[in-house]
Amino acid sequence: MALSCAAHADADVFAAGAFDVAALQPFVALSDEAILSADEVSGLSLQRDLRIEPASGASGFLDSLKYNLERKDVSQFDAFNADVFWDQSASIKWDIIAVYGLTTAFGLSNWEWGSSGFHFENEGWFGEDTKYGGMDKLGHAFTGYLLSDYFSQRIAHEVSDSNGAIVTGGILSMGLMTYIEFFDGFSGGHGFSYEDLIADGIGVGFSFLRNTVPNMAERVDFRLEYIQSDYSDFAPFTDYAGQKYVLALKLSGFENFEETPLRFVELQAGYFTQGYTDAERDAGVEQRREPYVAIGLNLNEFLGEVPEARDTLPGLAASRALEYLQVPYTYIPTATR
Secondary structure: OEEEOEEEOOOOOOOOOOOOOOOOOOEEOOOOOOEEEHHHHHHOOOOOOOEEEOHHHOOOHHHHHHHHHOOOOOOOOOOOOHHHHHHHHHHOHHHHHHHHHHHHHHHHHHOOEOOOOOOEOOOOOOOOOOOOOOHHHHHHHHHHHHHHHHHHHHHHHHOOOOOOHHHHHHHHHHHHHHHHHHHHOOEOOOOEOHHHHHHHHHHHHHHHHHHHOOOHHHHEEEEEEEOOOOOOOOOOOOOHHHEEEEEEEEHHHOOOOOOOHHHHEEEEEEEEEEOOOHHHHHHOOOOEEEEEEEEEEOHHHHHHOOHHHHOOHHHHHHHHHHHHEOOOOOEEEOOOO
């Protein structure tokens, strides 16, 4: 048997005859005219899987990007320990450095870090008399969730064994959010808030549950919707007047609905506020804290109806984005702005 190929480890299971699958780096690129016998293939160091692709299109930035957009299973964490944490963290050290660097630059320029001595701030939760009506707390939860998912998926794409990646990703996410909160303590406009830190932990915990509880990722999304408000520049993570946070229950994740038209339907619970930013207060906007429920469209399920599109780079990018971003005007809510 001879193969002209490139080997790419990213599916769940590969077994063929006597091929012995062991442990692999995420990508093994062979030369354009590589010829492997069956014995040579079995001698490759493979993690759990093998995909054969034409060598002419197997390497390069776009292929790497597409590979990293494919969702990995990070549900296993029984082998986690300190050594696993350090090894997995080292596998994405440049990601960690970049995220901390960008966060520091943003904090210094936008969050007034260093403008005061260290102090605590009791911000409350969703009360009428809170500064942002709870939108900032949902923002912290969403950011913790997003970072935990990002770090754990990046680890799963870089290491030979992703067991424990969801725990490492959660720790890295909480570490960054604690770093932010610590330096918020040196901001005259903020302060160290225990409520923020708890919200961060809730987001990280949701990421852990969604990635480890069977079928939860297929059934539940936590999303951010953003339409720029009249009171801010384009700022999806700080323009609270333009945000909504949404939990979506996807009927496609339930066996009773997966073969019916109801698979395209999702039930949503969301929250938004009005009148809780400084610009809105200055404009005299009446304060509202508005939870709502809605019936919406599962756009990812529609995308899945065209697998040849979903499996492309743009399709994969859209599929990943739709897990975290709520598309406006694709649902019927009980309350509107």
